[in-house]
Amino acid sequence: MLADRVEVINNKLYVMGGGWETLTVNAVPAQHAVAVAVAFSVPWSETNQQHDIQIEILDQESKSLVKVDGQIEVGHPSGVPFGQGQHIQMGVNLGLTIEKLGPHSIATRIEGQESKRITFNVVAGPGLTPRLPST
Numbered sequence: 001m002l003a004d005r006v007e008v009i010n011n012k013l014y015v016m017g018g019g020w021e022t023l024t025v026n027a028v029p030a031q032h033a034v035a036v037a038v039a040f041s042v043p044w045s046e047t048n049q050q051h052d053i054q055i056e057i058l059d060q061e062s063k064s065l066v067k068v069d070g071q072i073e074v075g076h077p078s079g080v081p082f083g084q085g086q087h088i089q090m091g092v093n094l095g096l097t098i099e100k101l102g103p104h105s106i107a108t109r110i111e112g113q114e115s116k117r118i119t120f121n122v123v124a125g126p127g128l129t130p131r132l133p134s135t
Helices: none
Strands: 005-009 010-018 022-026 030-042 051-058 064-072 085-098 100-108 112-124
Touching: 005 030, 005 085, 010 030, 010 085, 022 030, 030 051, 030 100, 051 085, 064 085
Parallel strands: 022 112
Antiparallel strands: 005 010, 030 085, 051 064, 051 100, 100 112
């Protein structure tokens, strides 16, 4: 999920200004604060192990604008039934430089395999006249 700000406390996700799909800018390039909220599901058989994760924001030409690498590990809390998977929440607050209007995407990866991709659009605000393609 995209948001203005996210925070995780005790594996609970707190989202401010969340769920947007369109970002309006009045200049390009534009600096903008963007937050990404992510929840990973870890099967029982893969708990108590470290997993490499990656969150990446890409422009319409798949150029990487921001990449965050990390590791997650979740265990078996007491009282959890055998075989039950676990969830882990993560929030990343970023300063993003938007260089182009148009569709952008956020990809999450676990162990190098893409697990989810969402898109958002960057559109011209009233202070920006988009360039039309020359013919």
